[in-house]
Structure formats: C-alpha cells, structure tokens
C-alpha cells in the first residue's frame with residue numbers, strides 16, 4: 509500500500525477559481541484533495557483496510573488456496589505472519605510491508 513501526492517490545478521468552489529490542489533492518492537485512488545490557496549480539504553473517506561485487502565487479494569490471487577483462505581479468515585493475523593513467509597522476493601516484500609505500515613499509520617494520524 510502506498511501514499512503518493514500530486515499537485516494539480518482544479519476548480520475550487522470556495523475560491524471560485526482554478527487553484528493548485530494537493531491531491532493525495534492511496535494506491536492510485538484519490539483519498540483527499542486540498543486547495544493550496546484556501547486550504548479547503550475534501551476527504552474521500554477511503555477505508556485503508558479495505559484498500560489494503562483489495563490490494564493483497566490482487567497480489568495473492570495466483571497463490572495456493574491455503575494462503576488465500578488464511579488471509580480471508582483474518583487479515584490482521586495474516587499481516588502479522590506475512591514477513592515470516594518465505595516468498596520469492598523478500599526484499600520487495602519487506603519494502604512493501606514498510607510502505608503499508610507507513611500508509612496505515614498516516615491514516616490513523618489523520619492523513
């Protein structure tokens with residue numbers, strides 16, 4: 509899971525003009541936009557756990573069913589055990605886990 513930010517010009521209903529907006533994405537979905545002029549913020553109220561679940565589902569869909577069943581049963585347990593699993597790309601996996609933790613933490617702290 510990954511948070512990315514992009515600055516784009518969008519129409520702000522408060523400023524009644526096109527202004528530079530800071531757009532935050534969670535896994536390529538817009539999670540919030542903020543007008544950099546009046547700081548009016550629009551939150552899309554994405555559910556980070558739901559986005560994470562969908563992402564993991566996509567990643568694991570090709571893995572054996574046992575694993576699939578496990579994370580369906582308990583996402584948190586699955587996440588806890590995830591780093592211990594000897595998957596084929598430990599480095600990428602570690603990076604992915606760190607990104608995910610950071611993203612979840614940011615969301616808990618209110619973006």
Ligand SMILES: [Zn+2]
Nearest residue numbers: 520523543546
């Ligand atoms: Zn504005």
